[in-house]
Amino acid sequence: MSRPHPFIPNSNPSMRREMLQAIGIDSVDALFKDIPASIKATADLDLPPRMSEVEVRKHVERILSKNTSTHDMVSFLGAGIWPHYVPAAVEAMVSRGEFLTSYTPYQAEISQGMLQVMFEFQSLICELTGMDYANSSLYDWSTALGEAARMAVRVTDRNEIITARYIHPERLATLQTFSNPVNIRQVEVAQERKTGVLDIVDLKKKLTKDTAAVYLEYPSFLGFVEEGYEEIGRLAHEAGALFIVGVEPISLGMLQPPTEFGADIAIGEGQPLGSHMNFGGPLLGIFACRGERLLRQMPGRIIGKTTTQDEKQDAYCMALQTREQHIRRSKATSNICTNEALLALAASIYLSILGPSGLSDLSSTILDRTLYACEALQKIKGIRAPKFDSFHFMEFTVDFNETGKKISEINDALLKLGIQGGLDLSSRFPELGQCALYCVTEVHSPQQIDMLTDALRTILKA
Amino acid sequence: MTRMSYSQARWNEPLIIKLSRQGKIGYHSFLTDDRRKALQDHIPSKIRRKVPPSLPEVSEIEIIRHYTRLSQENYGVDIGIYPLGSCTMKYNPKVCDTIAGSHKIQELHPYQDPRTLQGILQVMYETSKFLANIVGMDSITLQPAAGAHGEYTGVMLMRAYHNDRNDRSRDEIIVPDSAHGTNPASAAMAGYKVVEIPSRDGCVDSDALKSAVGGRTAGLMITNPNTLGIFERDILEIAGIVHDAGGLLYYDGANLNAIMGKAKPGRMGFDIVHINLHKTFATPHGGGGPGAGPVGVTKNLADYLPIPTIEYDGTKYFLDNNRPKTIGKTRSFYGSIAVVLRAYVFMLLHGRDGLETVSEVAVLNSNYLAQELRKIKGFSLPYADGVPRKHEFVLSASILSKETGVSALQVAKRLLDFGIHPPTVYFPMIVEESMMAEPTETVSKEELDAMIDGFKRISKEAYSNPNSLHNSPTATSVTRIDEAKANRPKTMQLTWKMNP
Numbered sequence: 036m037s038r039p040h041p042f043i044p045n046s047n048p049s050m051r052r053e054m055l056q057a058i059g060i061d062s063v064d065a066l067f068k069d070i071p072a073s074i075k076a077t078a079d080l081d082l083p084p085r086m087s088e089v090e091v092r093k094h095v096e097r098i099l100s101k102n103t104s105t106h107d108m109v110s111f112l113g114a115g116i117w118p119h120y121v122p123a124a125v126e127a128m129v130s131r132g133e134f135l136t137s138y139t140p141y142q143a144e145i146s147q148g149m150l151q152v153m154f155e156f157q158s159l160i161c162e163l164t165g166m167d168y169a170n171s172s173l174y175d176w177s178t179a180l181g182e183a184a185r186m187a188v189r190v191t192d193r194n195e196i197i198t199a200r201y202i203h204p205e206r207l208a209t210l211q212t213f214s215n216p217v218n219i220r221q222v223e224v225a226q227e228r229k230t231g232v233l234d235i236v237d238l239k240k241k242l243t244k245d246t247a248a249v250y251l252e253y254p255s256f257l258g259f260v261e262e263g264y265e266e267i268g269r270l271a272h273e274a275g276a277l278f279i280v281g282v283e284p285i286s287l288g289m290l291q292p293p294t295e296f297g298a299d300i301a302i303g304e305g306q307p308l309g310s311h312m313n314f315g316g317p318l319l320g321i322f323a324c325r326g327e328r329l330l331r332q333m334p335g336r337i338i339g340k341t342t343t344q345d346e347k348q349d350a351y352c353m354a355l356q357t358r359e360q361h362i363r364r365s366k367a368t369s370n371i372c373t374n375e376a377l378l379a380l381a382a383s384i385y386l387s388i389l390g391p392s393g394l395s396d397l398s399s400t401i402l403d404r405t406l407y408a409c410e411a412l413q414k415i416k417g418i419r420a421p422k423f424d425s426f427h428f429m430e431f432t433v434d435f436n437e438t439g440k441k442i443s444e445i446n447d448a449l450l451k452l453g454i455q456g457g458l459d460l461s462s463r464f465p466e467l468g469q470c471a472l473y474c475v476t477e478v479h480s481p482q483q484i485d486m487l488t489d490a491l492r493t494i495l496k497a
Numbered sequence: 498m499t500r501m502s503y504s505q506a507r508w509n510e511p512l513i514i515k516l517s518r519q520g521k522i523g524y525h526s527f528l529t530d531d532r533r534k535a536l537q538d539h540i541p542s543k544i545r546r547k548v549p550p551s552l553p554e555v556s557e558i559e560i561i562r563h564y565t566r567l568s569q570e571n572y573g574v575d576i577g578i579y580p581l582g583s584c585t586m587k588y589n590p591k592v593c594d595t596i597a598g599s600h601k602i603q604e605l606h607p608y609q610d611p612r613t614l615q616g617i618l619q620v621m622y623e624t625s626k627f628l629a630n631i632v633g634m635d636s637i638t639l640q641p642a643a644g645a646h647g648e649y650t651g652v653m654l655m656r657a658y659h660n661d662r663n664d665r666s667r668d669e670i671i672v673p674d675s676a677h678g679t680n681p682a683s684a685a686m687a688g689y690k691v692v693e694i695p696s697r698d699g700c701v702d703s704d705a706l707k708s709a710v711g712g713r714t715a716g717l718m719i720t721n722p723n724t725l726g727i728f729e730r731d732i733l734e735i736a737g738i739v740h741d742a743g744g745l746l747y748y749d750g751a752n753l754n755a756i757m758g759k760a761k762p763g764r765m766g767f768d769i770v771h772i773n774l775h776k777t778f779a780t781p782h783g784g785g786g787p788g789a790g791p792v793g794v795t796k797n798l799a800d801y802l803p804i805p806t807i808e809y810d811g812t813k814y815f816l817d818n819n820r821p822k823t824i825g826k827t828r829s830f831y832g833s834i835a836v837v838l839r840a841y842v843f844m845l846l847h848g849r850d851g852l853e854t855v856s857e858v859a860v861l862n863s864n865y866l867a868q869e870l871r872k873i874k875g876f877s878l879p880y881a882d883g884v885p886r887k888h889e890f891v892l893s894a895s896i897l898s899k900e901t902g903v904s905a906l907q908v909a910k911r912l913l914d915f916g917i918h919p920p921t922v923y924f925p926m927i928v929e930e931s932m933m934a935e936p937t938e939t940v941s942k943e944e945l946d947a948m949i950d951g952f953k954r955i956s957k958e959a960y961s962n963p964n965s966l967h968n969s970p971t972a973t974s975v976t977r978i979d980e981a982k983a984n985r986p987k988t989m990q991l992t993w994k995m996n997p
Contacts, residue, residue: 042847083845
């Protein structure tokens with residue numbers, strides 16, 4: 036019998052005794068007597084002894100101090116997870132214990148707060164993407180892609196998914212893990228070398244009666260936004276396939292919602308909407324679709340608006356649960372249970388703070404920084420920024436091939452100057468040679484961008 | 498002392514879009530009007546947004562009040578007992594959140610140079626070691642985002658293992674009829690046919706298992722203790738049956754809170770284990786998530802783990818992507834790292850003896866509660882009479898229902914009036930009118946006694962005036978909800994722009 040513990044109210048000896056007596060046993064060991072002795076004998080834990088709160092705090096903060104965060108240096112990394120300012124109002128609201136320490140609202144009457152938030156989240160995502168329906172979150176953009184592909188396969192009864200060459204490698208890898216066990220084939224369509232525009236001739240060749248969906252990112256993984264989405268959507272539909280579009284939500288403050296060019300399913304990453312990067316997770320998978328046929332096949336939890344039985348009050352509850360694993364088991368549309376509700380709450384607050392003018396302003400500011408950074412980098416001898424001749428938002432490929440230096444060398448040198456350079460693309464896309472993916476957002480000041488260009492000039496001269 | 502006066506806030510708070518007034522802002526502008534216009538002209542007209550999204554136009558104070566009011570219409574562990582079976586709704590130490598609020602984690606980008614990441618990689622490495630030890634596995638991946646995602650990852654590992662041995666005829670996964678819905682759903686997603694076997698006296702029926710296994714068996718997915726809170730005492734025999742047939746044994750870690758320091762899944766014969774960090778290691782459940790579902794495996798399966806793995810060469814920590822037999826990736830990046838960090842802090846705050854105390858007291862609380870509730874008229878504890886429960890148990894209200902017409906659902910709704918979150922109802926399906934309760938180690942005896950008093954009062958009400966229970970709940974922010982209306986095509990409303 037061990038010592039009492041501050042988080043375990045009934046760990047003190049007198050409490051325990053009282054409860055053991057009520058049960059009619061002498062020792063807590065009696066409650067574990069059914070565990071076979073050979074299993075019990077090997078159950079000892081080899082962990083450190085417990086520490087007090089102040090000790091833990093010092094210990095863990097000492098370990099974390101070995102990190103250099105993007106507050107400690109200037110970072111130009113994006114690539115699927117982006118640095119944005121998280122307003123204080125978002126942080127204050129998501130840390131309220133009533134939200135934070137609740138769970139899936141199985142008892143709707145006592146969980147109206149979170150249910151209404153989820154309904155508002157679904158509504159906001161539909162406003163942003165133009166879609167009819169959204170679920171209340173999936174894990175991240177990658178798993179949303181995996182789910183979207185499988186949904187398209189279920190709906191069309193076909194088994195090929197077309198993707199572009201320049202898709203996020205982690206998304207592609209996740210799509211493969213979701214596809215392999217059910218024999219979904221992936222077909223890659225080329226993109227033009229100069230502009231990044233999807234090769235329509237290649238697309239037409241690869242669209243067949245087996246194509247379940249065409250998937251395209253918007254903006255693309257490499258930051259360019261092409262203008263041909265409408266034609267791509269039309270071609271997909273003519274072939275009887277669905278059109279899945281992956282969105283970065285902030286860009287939708289200035290870009291057409293994907294429904295405008297025929298998207299059937301919109302997926303994306305909601306982390307930019309009020310959540311920190313947290314070294315890659317948790318993230319917020321966005322999933323929205325159009326039309327009732329797709330709604331019935333949608334994965335994840337959906338909240339509906341209803342009334343009380345006496346019809347005197349508006350109320351919210353889980354809807355269409357017969358799609359879900361706790362009811363449908365092996366026939367469910369997905370296995371998801373725990374989702375990313377708290378990040379969906381953050382996203383709802385974030386979008387409410389921004390409003391339509393704020394979102395437009397934020398995306399314009401990011402475009403402003405993007406143009407400023409590209410212009411400044413382009414002036415450096417040997418650098419081409421952006422590499423692709425298209426409209427770019429927030430991210431862009433910087434081509435260092437003519438400098439004769441490797442990205443790894445350049446990034447090493449930048450790091451010594453307190454700068455984390457862009458993502459090295461050379462092993463992910465060898466045909467690009469020495470290129471890096473750079474990202475600027477509202478958190479990058481023009482001075483910080485100048486710092487980068489000054490540093491690059493010095494490094495490239497050496 | 499019994500506290501039974503509860504009244505949840507009732508704001509009838511409108512949707513945020515209804516608070517919108519044109520021109521109100523909650524955000525500081527960065528740009529001059531001229532610059533904004535010039536930037537608009539940069540966007541090719543074909544892709545330029547013509548109509549702004551209809552987001553709410555509200556000021557900051559209105560946003561704060563809206564969400565504060567909604568929070569007051571929500572119930573969480575910080576407010577009171579939340580004994581939802583299988584969900585392990587325990588108290589989340591505040592210091593975990595404080596530490597996770599540091600920019601040294603929040604503002605880390607996953608693609609930074611590893612030299613700038615030594616702290617977080619150390620946390621991930623040590624957390625993996627701790628978890629491996631607790632469950633008796635050799636290697637861990639932190640990648641899965643939640644329990645069900647861990648299951649999917651685990652089943653994919655199973656698949657990779659069999660395929661690598663060129664054993665491709667195995668297309669079935671066995672689950673007991675009491676399994677969580679996620680188990681069959683995950684197995685099906687990974688392309689397997691699901692074979693459900695019946696239970697005997699609440700446990701795996703080894704005869705049924707024997708006749709179900711064979712050359713098509715990829716594996717068996719179970720929890721131990723099982724969904725009824727009963728320890729599967731024949732686990733070594735079960736493991737033998739599955740292994741002899743060439744299958745693997747998968748441990749659903751939803752019930753790990755019962756056995757830390759008392760039994761390790763690895764020593765029970767399990768090959769793959771997922772761990773719900775948000776449950777056992779107390780990170781806030783966030784209204785439904787985020788969670789984290791790390792997966793542990795024995796060394797036979799370590800080669801197949803998702804990439805990257807976190808390694809240490811004696812001087813530095815690094816991410817290893819060079820693993821030819823990997824199943825690949827099951828999501829972006831490395832996992833729910835903010836959740837992993839909280840779990841790490843939780844483990845240090847408890848230490849080896851504290852984690853054992855966690856399981857002891859979770860089991861003590863559960864047995865105390867089970868013992869008292871089963872004595873109340875109308876309730877019973879089906880299956881395995883005299884066998885202690887572990888961290889949870891399944892009560893049945895079937896006698897109450899037969900004798901008074903008051904169902905488990907009505908009992909649950911009435912409990913809400915006392916400020917008590919009810920147990921999980923109508924799961925598992927092998928118990929009629931089931932109420933699955935998991936008090937966890939972080940409730941006090943006083944709270945348990947209040948819950949027991951609540952049940953006693955409901956029993957009395959049911960036997961004296963059953964109709965009175967139809968009005969519950971009345972203390973919550975809304976009264977009994979019409980859930981059918983939310984599902985009928987004509988009245989269904991899933992967004993604010995959708996008009997039923």
